[in-house]
Amino acid sequence: MKILMIGPHDIYSASEPWTTRIKNLAYQFAKKGHAVKLIYFPLDNNNAGRRFEENGYEVISLSRRLGSRVFLENIVKVTRLAGWADVVHFQKCYYYASLPALIGAWFKNKPSHYDWDDWETKIFYYSNPKNRVLGGFIHILERLIPLAADTVSVSSKRLRGLCLRFGVMEDDIFPAPVGADISRFRPCPESSQGIKTRYNIDHHLVLYIGQLHGGQYAELFIKAAGFIRRKTNDVTFMIVGDGYRAGELKEMAAREGLGARMIFTGPVPHELVPFYINSADVCVACFEDNDITQCKSPLKIAEYLACGKAVVASDVGEVGSMINDAGLLVRPGDYSALAEGILKLTADNELRRALSSKARARALEKYNWDFTASSLLAAYNRYLRG
Numbered sequence: 001m002k003i004l005m006i007g008p009h010d011i012y013s014a015s016e017p018w019t020t021r022i023k024n025l026a027y028q029f030a031k032k033g034h035a036v037k038l039i040y041f042p043l044d045n046n047n048a049g050r051r052f053e054e055n056g057y058e059v060i061s062l063s064r065r066l067g068s069r070v071f072l073e074n075i076v077k078v079t080r081l082a083g084w085a086d087v088v089h090f091q092k093c094y095y096y097a098s099l100p101a102l103i104g105a106w107f108k109n110k111p112s113h114y115d116w117d118d119w120e121t122k123i124f125y126y127s128n129p130k131n132r133v134l135g136g137f138i139h140i141l142e143r144l145i146p147l148a149a150d151t152v153s154v155s156s157k158r159l160r161g162l163c164l165r166f167g168v169m170e171d172d173i174f175p176a177p178v179g180a181d182i183s184r185f186r187p188c189p190e191s192s193q194g195i196k197t198r199y200n201i202d203h204h205l206v207l208y209i210g211q212l213h214g215g216q217y218a219e220l221f222i223k224a225a226g227f228i229r230r231k232t233n234d235v236t237f238m239i240v241g242d243g244y245r246a247g248e249l250k251e252m253a254a255r256e257g258l259g260a261r262m263i264f265t266g267p268v269p270h271e272l273v274p275f276y277i278n279s280a281d282v283c284v285a286c287f288e289d290n291d292i293t294q295c296k297s298p299l300k301i302a303e304y305l306a307c308g309k310a311v312v313a314s315d316v317g318e319v320g321s322m323i324n325d326a327g328l329l330v331r332p333g334d335y336s337a338l339a340e341g342i343l344k345l346t347a348d349n350e351l352r353r354a355l356s357s358k359a360r361a362r363a364l365e366k367y368n369w370d371f372t373a374s375s376l377l378a379a380y381n382r383y384l385r386g
Helices: 017-031 068-084 095-107 118-126 134-148 157-166 193-198 216-227 247-256 272-279 291-295 300-308 319-325 337-348 349-365 368-382
Strands: 002-006 035-040 051-054 059-062 087-091 112-116 151-154 172-175 206-211 235-240 263-266 282-285 310-315 326-329
Touching: 002 017, 002 068, 002 095, 017 035, 017 059, 017 300, 017 368, 035 068, 059 206, 068 095, 087 095, 087 368, 095 112, 095 134, 112 134, 112 368, 118 291, 134 157, 134 310, 151 157, 151 368, 157 172, 157 235, 157 291, 172 368, 206 216, 206 272, 206 337, 216 235, 216 247, 216 337, 216 349, 235 272, 247 263, 272 291, 272 300, 282 300, 300 310, 300 349, 310 319, 310 337, 319 326, 326 349, 337 349
Parallel strands: 002 035, 002 087, 035 059, 087 112, 112 151, 151 172, 206 235, 206 282, 235 263, 282 310, 310 326
Antiparallel strands: 051 059
16 A cells, blocks of 8 residues: 655654654554655755655655745645555644645545544644634634545544534544554663663652643642652652743742752653653653543553553543553542652552553553554555445
8 A cells, every 4th residue: 555644743853742643653554564655844944855765664844834835836746646645644634734635635536534633723722812813724624624534533532522523424433542662662671770870860750751831731740749749858750841831830840849859851852752761660641621631642641551650640531541450540630639649659669560561561452553553554445445
């Protein structure tokens, strides 16, 4: 099968780590013997217009500059590539990627597949509540694109429900949960000591991974850390990631009296993330309960599970089914419940070991990119065989 994949972000930028989804799926398809071309849109326009081979598939970069000329040029380029493909796969509703994908597939009479993994309208309004014009445009796209595509994959039951509400046929909707690269994200205790030595950590380490933007809820982790710090001084906390709220969150940590017990690493290349996870005694995924989190299939949880880590997570959306009995679930938005869960795990070595083996089993069973790729291939074949 020839698969043209289109993602709207920069797959080589540490500031857009969610692109690991489309990269890993492309790799899985190539590993299964399919021919793959992956289009991405670099943040630095100097990197646009490149074509090269990587990990068994071809990578093509297009410009994401604003303007009708660039947009039309991209439509022409994508349409030509759609002529090569058996199926056109695109991720998210960003107009500069999704519209060329749909137009190219339509012109070349090829099936299109929409990979829907976040409710982008809600995410946009979270940070831009007053920008009704752009928000309305995103809403229209996100409302119509599932209907325009031949098949849709969803990362959560909530997104599946939205597809059905919008009028997508049930047989055209396929599950595609987030996954981890289980060969890179795996239990590896010997890799942990380097991180603890670098940061001079000689206590339990509790880890949070995530972008420090709106809608990520790192503040819950910081408040939980402050709660724990007032009870014990035997825990060090670490936040791996960066974003526009980093300064604000560092000030919050200072107000909580965390001092050197709260480490902000800044941005970390995704290939180094397994070392940080393996260094932790407990890993945390904290959320509030809202439309955004109910749609998510959080990447960090899949990677925690793959590394066989004891996890404390907020029970919202897909989180409960991802964790199952492989971690502790607490009330979303409740930092004190989060803190109690962390304290329970740091105090109980046997419980952490038991959860560790269950966590790895969950990743091997379902939350890996091979499982997700197989579901997507079933979606493609629905039309190719028809």
